[in-house]
Amino acid sequence: MQGLTFEGDRRVALADFPDPTPGPGEVVVRVMASGMCGSDLHYYRAEADSTPPESRCIGGHEPAGVVESLGPGVGDTQLRVGQRVMVHHYSGCGTCASCRSGWTQMCTSGPVKVYGKNANGAHAQFMKVPAACALPLSDALSYAAGAAIGCGTGTGWGALERLGEVGGLDLVVFGQGPVGLSATMLATARGARVIAVDLSDDRLVQASRFGAAETVNPNSVDPVEAILELTGGVGAAAVVETSGSTAAATAGMAALARWGRLCAVGLGGTVSFDVRTFLSRQITAMTSWSMSSVQQMACADFVARRNLPVDDLFTHRWSLDQATEAYQEFDKQTAGKAVFLF
Known part of the structure; x- marks a missing residue:
C-alpha cells in the first residue's frame, strides 16, 4: 500500500x-x-x-x-x-x-x-x-x-463536556475553524446561545449557518466590549478558545461573567490572569485534550x-x-x- x-x-x-x-x-x-x-x-x-x-x-x-x-x-x-x-x-x-x-x-x-x-x-x-x-x-x-x-468535531464535544451543562447559557467560541465551527454547532444543539468570534468574515458567515446567534470580528470591534454588550453587561457564562491565540484567550477571560468558565483547546496560546483582578469573579479556567x-x-x-x-x-x-x-x-x-x- x-x-x-x-x-x-x-x-x-x-x-x-x-x-x-x-x-x-x-x-x-x-x-x-x-x-x-x-x-x-x-x-x-x-x-x-x-x-x-x-x-x-x-x-x-x-x-x-x-x-x-x-x-x-x-x-x-x-x-x-x-x-x-x-x-x-x-x-x-x-x-x-x-x-x-x-x-x-x-x-x-x-x-x-x-x-x-x-x-x-x-x-x-x-x-x-x-x-x-x-x-x-x-x-x-x-x-x-x-x-x-x-x-476535530470530537474535540469540540470534549470541550463542552469539560464545561458541563451549557443549555440556556451565553457561550462564546473563539476561532471558527473546523474545531470552532464544530463547537458552535454542538453547543447550539445542546441549547446554548452561541456568540462566534473570528477574524474572518467568511468564517463568521459559516458560524451563523452552524447556529451562532451572534458574531464578532475583533478586526472591527473590541471583542470584550462586544460580548458584554451582547450579554447585557453580564459577560459570558462559558468560553471555548479554539484558535490557539493568546490575545483570544485573554479576551475570553476578560469577557467571562461571574462564576464563568473558560475551556482552552487551541494549541500555541498562553492563558494567564492576575489573581487580584479575577479573584472576586470566581472564574474557572481549564484545558481539554480531544x-x-x-x-x-x-x-x-x-x-x-x-x-x-x-x-x-x-x-x-x-x-x-x-x-x-x-x-x-x-x-x-x-x-x-x-x-x-x-
Missing part, C-alpha cells in the same frame, strides 16, 4: 509500505476517509526531515472505514469483518484506570501510541489498531463525518440523532495522489476542513 509521510519544509511524500497484518487483539481497518487536521501543519511546517519516507510514520489521525481483518482473540461479538468504524487515535496499556475509562491518551502504565505521530496513521489504504480503538460508526453518518468526529473513546461514541450518537450537518464542515475532498496539492491548499488556512477519500 501507499502511505503519506511528512517531510517537513512544507513537503509530503508518498511511499510504499507493506499491507499491515493484525496481531493478537488487533484489527486492520480499510480506510475510507482520513481527515486533515490543523495539527498536521506542525509536522508539515517543521524543519526538513532527512529520514527516508519508508522509515517514517504514516501521517493522519482522523480515520474512518471498514474492518478488513481481525487478529487472534478478536471475536465477531466485538467487531466483524465489513463493519463500519471510526478510530480513537490513541492507544495505551489497555489496563490502567485511564485506559479502562476510555482516556488512553492519558495512560499511566506505558508509552502511548498516537496514530499519525509515533505510530502509522490513516493517510493510507489500511491501518492497524487495537480492537478497542475501532468504534462502531452509524450507517446514518458518512465516513467523512466519522473522521471529523474522531478528532475526548475519550466513550465521549467519541457519545458525540457520534448525538450527531446522528440530531442529524447535525458535520459533512458541511468539509470544503475540500481529495484523493491520496493529490496530497501535495491538498496540503498546499490546507496550509493557507483560508478554507474549511479537508479529507482524503479512498
Whole structure:
C-alpha cells in the first residue's frame, strides 16, 4: 500500500509500505476517509526531515472505514469483518484506570501510541489498531463525518463536556475553524446561545449557518466590549478558545461573567490572569485534550440523532495522489476542513 509521510519544509511524500497484518487483539481497518487536521501543519511546517519516507510514520489521525481483518482473540461479538468504524487515535496499556475509562491518551502504565505521530496513521489504504480503538460508526453518518468526529468535531464535544451543562447559557467560541465551527454547532444543539468570534468574515458567515446567534470580528470591534454588550453587561457564562491565540484567550477571560468558565483547546496560546483582578469573579479556567473513546461514541450518537450537518464542515475532498496539492491548499488556512477519500 501507499502511505503519506511528512517531510517537513512544507513537503509530503508518498511511499510504499507493506499491507499491515493484525496481531493478537488487533484489527486492520480499510480506510475510507482520513481527515486533515490543523495539527498536521506542525509536522508539515517543521524543519526538513532527512529520514527516508519508508522509515517514517504514516501521517493522519482522523480515520474512518471498514474492518478488513481481525487478529487472534478478536471475536465477531466485538467487531466483524465489513463493519463500519471510526478510530480513537490513541492507544495505551489497555489496563490502567485511564485506559479502562476510555482516556488512553492519558495512560499511566506505558508509552502511548498516537496514530499519525509515533505510530502509522490513516493517510493510507489500511491501518492497524487495537480492537478497542475501532468504534462502531452509524450507517446514518458518512465516513467523512466519522473522521471529523474522531478528532476535530470530537474535540469540540470534549470541550463542552469539560464545561458541563451549557443549555440556556451565553457561550462564546473563539476561532471558527473546523474545531470552532464544530463547537458552535454542538453547543447550539445542546441549547446554548452561541456568540462566534473570528477574524474572518467568511468564517463568521459559516458560524451563523452552524447556529451562532451572534458574531464578532475583533478586526472591527473590541471583542470584550462586544460580548458584554451582547450579554447585557453580564459577560459570558462559558468560553471555548479554539484558535490557539493568546490575545483570544485573554479576551475570553476578560469577557467571562461571574462564576464563568473558560475551556482552552487551541494549541500555541498562553492563558494567564492576575489573581487580584479575577479573584472576586470566581472564574474557572481549564484545558481539554480531544475526548475519550466513550465521549467519541457519545458525540457520534448525538450527531446522528440530531442529524447535525458535520459533512458541511468539509470544503475540500481529495484523493491520496493529490496530497501535495491538498496540503498546499490546507496550509493557507483560508478554507474549511479537508479529507482524503479512498
